[in-house]
Amino acid sequence: MQQPWFTIHNIHQLDSPALVVYPERMQQNIQQLIAMVNGSLQRLRPHVKTHKMPAVAKAMLAAGITKFKCATIAEAEMLGQCQAPDVLLAYQPAGPKLDRFVELVEKYPNTAYACLVDNMAAAGEIADAFAFTGKRFPVYIDLNVGQNRTGIAPGESALQLYRYCAEKLLPVGLHAYDGHIRHQDLQQRTAICDEAFAKVTQMKNDLVAAGYEPPVIIAGGSPSFPIHAKRPDVECSPGTFIFWDHCYMVTCPEQPFVPAAMLVTRVISLPNERYICLDLGHKSVAAENELSKRVYFPQAPELKPVSQSEEHLVMDAGAGHSYQPGDVLFGIPDHICPTVALYERAYTVENGQLSDEWKIVARDRKITV
Numbered sequence: 001m002q003q004p005w006f007t008i009h010n011i012h013q014l015d016s017p018a019l020v021v022y023p024e025r026m027q028q029n030i031q032q033l034i035a036m037v038n039g040s041l042q043r044l045r046p047h048v049k050t051h052k053m054p055a056v057a058k059a060m061l062a063a064g065i066t067k068f069k070c071a072t073i074a075e076a077e078m079l080g081q082c083q084a085p086d087v088l089l090a091y092q093p094a095g096p097k098l099d100r101f102v103e104l105v106e107k108y109p110n111t112a113y114a115c116l117v118d119n120m121a122a123a124g125e126i127a128d129a130f131a132f133t134g135k136r137f138p139v140y141i142d143l144n145v146g147q148n149r150t151g152i153a154p155g156e157s158a159l160q161l162y163r164y165c166a167e168k169l170l171p172v173g174l175h176a177y178d179g180h181i182r183h184q185d186l187q188q189r190t191a192i193c194d195e196a197f198a199k200v201t202q203m204k205n206d207l208v209a210a211g212y213e214p215p216v217i218i219a220g221g222s223p224s225f226p227i228h229a230k231r232p233d234v235e236c237s238p239g240t241f242i243f244w245d246h247c248y249m250v251t252c253p254e255q256p257f258v259p260a261a262m263l264v265t266r267v268i269s270l271p272n273e274r275y276i277c278l279d280l281g282h283k284s285v286a287a288e289n290e291l292s293k294r295v296y297f298p299q300a301p302e303l304k305p306v307s308q309s310e311e312h313l314v315m316d317a318g319a320g321h322s323y324q325p326g327d328v329l330f331g332i333p334d335h336i337c338p339t340v341a342l343y344e345r346a347y348t349v350e351n352g353q354l355s356d357e358w359k360i361v362a363r364d365r366k367i368t369v
Helices: 023-036 054-062 073-081 096-107 120-129 156-168 186-209 246-251 336-340
Strands: 018-021 067-070 086-089 112-117 138-143 170-176 216-219 234-236 261-269 275-278 304-308 313-316 328-333 345-350 353-359
Touching (some): 023 054, 023 345, 054 073, 054 353, 067 073, 073 086, 073 096, 096 120, 112 120, 120 156, 138 186, 156 186, 186 216, 246 328
Parallel strands (some): 018 345, 067 086, 086 112, 112 138, 138 170
Antiparallel strands (some): 261 275, 261 328, 275 313, 345 353
């Protein structure tokens, strides 16, 4: 019988729980990403929130990707340390975060940074913070296209904000994240995405009509990536593609990315004749979803979760199961991004053998800045 792709022959050397990455499959996902925009590398701005690792960022740089998106100062600094040419902080910095961002921009002059803004008060603070440079700092107007998390609604207020930024900052373009659009049916997802994006297109047209240069548009995440990938004038910023996860395997079956990261866990107890207990608690896999949507075991899809606590995950294996303490299971997280952030390092697996350790540098809130 052929062994599963995630087999680790020297698994006895790896303590659990552990996060493992398969670089060859990761490279496959990078090439698939590039293929989905027909090789137009300038149209890619992947989000690094999923991996948070210099080794992964450098792999994308080596593939010719030069633009990135991030959500934290630590992620932005990691990219600066990797000498990424173009980095958007997809966040509106305020208070101490703005102070840190200014320090970061000064510390890594080889990286061109920008950030988001969605109101005049914040725009004014950002302009004041960078005034000492004598240059207008580049920003993107964050548009609210339905997620109602951040952003300003496209329309007259957004146009006024753009005008204000043109006086005090350097408005580069528009940012429209539509992470709330994740319908499993691609046709339905496309229709909703197109409706939301029509407002972004109108905003772009209004800006051009007002005499501004055509704005750069950064749009979408993973679920809407194949939709925005067909728009020739849009920069796409998926993040999960690099490792993929079980949620998107189910929600986005049309996307040919492959799982490239797994969780290693072991049976540590047999509390009764049906249950097994794994060392995969809240601290080891993202637990924001309900219990049945946290981890999927491809070797054992019949396992049913019973309970989870900080260090334990109890599963119902059924009567007469053959599990024993020490048995190893491989799991695909339902949500890989926050799962990665639970680990300080990932172990790489090549040709079925543990090969290296990659520090998850940007899981920390602070690196140096």
